[in-house]
Amino acid sequence: MSLSAVVWLVLGAAYFVIPLVATFLFSLKSNQTGKCCTAANYGWVIHNGGFWHSVKISFLLALETIVISLLIFVPTIYWVHLKLPRLRPVIAFLALIPFVVPPIVMVVGLLQVFKSSPHWFYAQPWGFLSAAYVILAFPYMFFSLDAGFRAIDVHTLTEASQSLGARWTTTLVKVILPNIRSAALAASFLTLAIVMGEFTIANLSAFHTFPIFIQLVNETQGFPAAALTLLSFGITWAAMLALLVVGRKRGARSAVVAGAR
Amino acid sequence: MAYLELQELHRDFGTVKALNGIDIALGEGEFLSLLGPSGCGKTTALRLVAGFDRPDQGRIVVDGKDVTRVSPNRRDMGMVFQAYSLFPNMTARQNVEFGLKIRGRDKAERRKRVDDLLELVGLTHAADRYPHQLSGGMQQRVALARALAIEPRVLLLDEPLSALDAKVRVQLREEIRRIQLELGITTLYVTHDQEEALAISDHVAVMYGGVIEQMGTPAEMYTAPATPFVAEFIGTMNRLEAIVLDGVEGDVEHSGLRLRVDAARGRRNGERVLVLIRPESLELEAATNGAAPNSFTGEVLTQTFLGPVTRLKVSGSGTNLIADLSTARAAALPVGARVVAKIPSEGAKLISLPDDGPGLPVLDPDDQ
């Protein structure tokens, strides 16, 4: 490796590591005295009921969003690739809209639209919020899955499966899905990260998700907030790891195969 | 009685008539090749039989039952594609097993059948490999075993060898034929390679522009092409446009030369015909003085070594001819030599040409 490469690498690493280290040092100071060094802030977070409650809400919301999105988008994109390739650019364009429309505009619009929807939907994070997050996740889902479908020969695989006697659903589950697994996994990661960190929509629709809790602590407790930030960082990574493990378990070999191609 | 019948099949894609009235009747256990240049509708025909596409007109009948509207997963057709059709997430064994699982066969039966099939295609040792760990030829063997596993009523193959290199291609085509004969399975085989079609088929159907030009045994197709297109497409053929001068004696005229061709007897005087001569039946000799009867005089333009024979291109009297000579004899006729090419009056075939119809179809040299 050349010297300049090393320098750039160190600079890049510093850019990521310094804030983490600084936050870490800050989180070790006592909330009462402001002196180093104590793990009390971490204890405070871990023993805080609001923390666990909000993490649980956000994580379940993320899972729900992932499941709903995959159920909607996998069959849709499959069908578009197979039968309606001319619709693909249209959907790609639609997928850009959640990028272009600011979340604040989106949430106001959604609140208006769903104002008269039933209480179980409108007043629950599992209803309204997950619906909003499915929209938010749409571009990530679409572009990941689209790339996955383009990497396989959808037509030939489908026809081969059909000629062997498989119905559409069997073909989708047994043949297509295992071969777009890594794309689906990537889409799920992105969705998880979005949902775990989404603030605007949750705040305006008044649901107590994890980012809302972080914000609350930030405003009231300086040093524990730093501990919380680091913990949330760790939690998000742990969640992704969990997803990876779950996603790879059944198709471990196929994931390896896909990786080897 | 015919086991597989394609009756008056039509299929249009917008303005393109991909199929324009296809009729095929194939007996049980027979092997038919659909042969033709790119875009002639071979794949379209096969896809209609497999059920991936529906005809605009016409019927497909298998064993007396009309299956035209039956969906592909209920047709029991084994299909082998050109390439990349194996399920990448499954091993060779799992690929072959797939159709049996769909049919709900029990485990012991599946295992036995898969083992038998992998042995049949010579891949027992590679049963647990994934497709990306198999060569192209091996992948096609697995695809064949997978298609055969369901004991299909008809086996369909769409240029299964075209992505393989020449040696594997020849080896595998013979194996396909061996297996087909062994199982006695009715087979429809699509190819644009005439040599392949002639080598392994019971019947060959030459297609052009969405219609079947001629159907027959490989020998019939080779020795008695019925249309100018078939003559051009199957093997190499010298084609001389001529006009019948004397329908009793069998004399025709081609660019000022009077030739006697047995096949011209009984033709109408003044009729436009095409005289067809295989390169191997032309006789070539070094030119001597004085014109020999039924002969062209010309000059050797090129020599192409083809192994047992050498192909000579001869030009003279406004005509180009191709002649295949044993390599030993060709050595005596180097490039530039003056030669006499004798047209054998009994070996030449004749095809009528429309009086003022279009010229001959133009072929892509790649399809030869």
Ligand SMILES: Nc1ncnc2c1ncn2[C@@H]1O[C@H](COP(=O)(O)OP(=O)(O)OP(=O)(O)O)[C@@H](O)[C@H]1O
């Ligand atoms: N789905 C389709 N949409 C539009 N046109 C099509 C479609 N399928 C085939 N065609 C057209 O129909 C004609 C016949 O195509 P087909 O694929 O049957 O040819 P082929 O004989 O299999 O050629 P090749 O040797 O190149 O595979 C072609 O002109 C092709 O462009």
Ligand SMILES: [Mg+2]
């Ligand atoms: Mg084709």
